[in-house]
Amino acid sequence: MNPVVLSVASEIYPLIKTGGLADVAGALPLALEDLGLRVRSLLPAYPTVMAKLTNGSTPEPILDLPDLFGGNARVLTVRYADLDLLLLDAPHLFDRPGGPYITETGQDHADNWARFAALSKAAAEIAGGAIAGFQPDILHAHDWQAALAPVYLAFNGTKGVRSVVTIHNLAFQGAFAPDIFAKLGLPRSAWSLEGVEYYGSVGYLKGGLHAADVVTTVSPTYAEEILTPEGGMGLDGLLAGRGNRLVGIVNGIDTDAWDPATDAALPQTYSVKTLKARARNKRALEAEFGLAHNDDPVFCVISRLTWQKGMDLLAEAADEIVSSGVRLAIFGSGDRMIEGAFHAAHARHPDRIGVKIGYDEALAHRIQAGADAIIIPSRFEPCGLTQLCGLRYGCVPVVSRVGGLADTVINANYAAVQSNVATGTIFAPVTAKSLHDAVVRTRDLYRQPALWQSMQKRGMATDVSWTASAARYVELYRGLIEGEPPQ
Numbered sequence: 001m002n003p004v005v006l007s008v009a010s011e012i013y014p015l016i017k018t019g020g021l022a023d024v025a026g027a028l029p030l031a032l033e034d035l036g037l038r039v040r041s042l043l044p045a046y047p048t049v050m051a052k053l054t055n056g057s058t059p060e061p062i063l064d065l066p067d068l069f070g071g072n073a074r075v076l077t078v079r080y081a082d083l084d085l086l087l088l089d090a091p092h093l094f095d096r097p098g099g100p101y102i103t104e105t106g107q108d109h110a111d112n113w114a115r116f117a118a119l120s121k122a123a124a125e126i127a128g129g130a131i132a133g134f135q136p137d138i139l140h141a142h143d144w145q146a147a148l149a150p151v152y153l154a155f156n157g158t159k160g161v162r163s164v165v166t167i168h169n170l171a172f173q174g175a176f177a178p179d180i181f182a183k184l185g186l187p188r189s190a191w192s193l194e195g196v197e198y199y200g201s202v203g204y205l206k207g208g209l210h211a212a213d214v215v216t217t218v219s220p221t222y223a224e225e226i227l228t229p230e231g232g233m234g235l236d237g238l239l240a241g242r243g244n245r246l247v248g249i250v251n252g253i254d255t256d257a258w259d260p261a262t263d264a265a266l267p268q269t270y271s272v273k274t275l276k277a278r279a280r281n282k283r284a285l286e287a288e289f290g291l292a293h294n295d296d297p298v299f300c301v302i303s304r305l306t307w308q309k310g311m312d313l314l315a316e317a318a319d320e321i322v323s324s325g326v327r328l329a330i331f332g333s334g335d336r337m338i339e340g341a342f343h344a345a346h347a348r349h350p351d352r353i354g355v356k357i358g359y360d361e362a363l364a365h366r367i368q369a370g371a372d373a374i375i376i377p378s379r380f381e382p383c384g385l386t387q388l389c390g391l392r393y394g395c396v397p398v399v400s401r402v403g404g405l406a407d408t409v410i411n412a413n414y415a416a417v418q419s420n421v422a423t424g425t426i427f428a429p430v431t432a433k434s435l436h437d438a439v440v441r442t443r444d445l446y447r448q449p450a451l452w453q454s455m456q457k458r459g460m461a462t463d464v465s466w467t468a469s470a471a472r473y474v475e476l477y478r479g480l481i482e483g484e485p486p487q
């Protein structure tokens, strides 16, 4: 029997996305279905999501949830982009302008505690059998926004459903003032070390990490890093207590959406066999970023421009990078100070540093297809997806030795180059100097065309799909259903 899964997340690509969570919550269910599982995905019916459901995708009501955190709610069912979706339609919580977490003016929605407790509560009801004909074996909750689901499940006393919480980023924990506890509808006993109490506040992720049958995170190295005081962000003790119930499974990417041979966003499609054709994308990229047309390599960034991503270090190293004969194409948005630092770097080197602030899926594809390398100097990185896209597109990753970056790139040290296994450059410690040194090492590899192309081709041949990782989730689910501890 294949497990039946309820996946719960606050964002799912291609319906709504603010980061890598959406990519995973959109692609993993499809990869699991390819392996024969039934997966339904629950997410809030944000206006952006409802607006996408055109062309014959009409959501049908399937469950009433009266008085869900101050208003009546329903669950709607619809198929979209091959996903079997359950939408939590709670207008008092989700039908409003702004993003999934923030208002139009950039503040957190004041009632985020209620919005995501509602998502989790609805998930627990559904996992408990509230929808006729759909009895999940596994409730799989992603990040803090869904992490109360296993808590509700446990305190509802639901039997026969196993729960998994996946940490995509431990920096976001969903901690709220203690006075909301009384409104969560949890028993008093949940205000405890085993429940949601977290240093005097209510910790959604903390509660979920305790209550879930298994905790996973998105790479083996990050699974180790979060057991340390530096990486654990206050939760290392709890996580260490989970022992072999904490598992790292590396992310994949959707290799149909990310396929340079068929990608409709590219000026020129290409494959391992037609790698030379890639040059046309580089010319187009130079033009798009206002860079001079020449033979120097173009290293790119596609990222949230934040401290986590080490973007301040790149801004610090930018002048030296440019004087080493490398050009930069920087794309993303985030911290205003970092955006300003990149604008200033562009002003100093207008035809060697191109900067675009914004969010654009097609542009992200064009950049991966045209740049020579992608720089990812993260201070911590649970998995990282852009290095996987880079590998697939022949855009060589230059990454810091942290988390999933360390797990997915093979560093071009002397031995790896000699034995033809290198796929990128890895550096440590995460400083501007060591980043600059890595850029120079990568530039030197670029200047040896045969070696460079073999690295590009090896990256393009690397399996970055979901297949192997989805199989690991299936194994994990089966083990849980059969009562086996994870391996």
Ligand SMILES: Nc1ncnc2c1ncn2[C@@H]1O[C@H](COP(=O)(O)OP(=O)(O)O[C@H]2O[C@H](CO)[C@@H](O)[C@H](O)[C@H]2O)[C@@H](O)[C@H]1O
Residues within 6 Å of the ligand: 018, 019, 020, 021, 023, 024, 168, 169, 218, 251, 302, 303, 304, 331, 332, 333, 358, 359, 360, 361, 364, 381, 382, 383, 384, 385, 386, 404
């Ligand atoms: N300006 C822009 N325009 C268009 N697309 C853009 C963009 N900026 C970023 N993206 C895209 O957004 C995604 C970001 O993926 P990351 O792995 O960097 O995730 P993030 O840090 O958000 O998420 C967390 O969750 C994911 C999923 O588990 C982990 O891989 C990661 O380590 C963890 O921090 C990629 O698909 C990237 O192409």
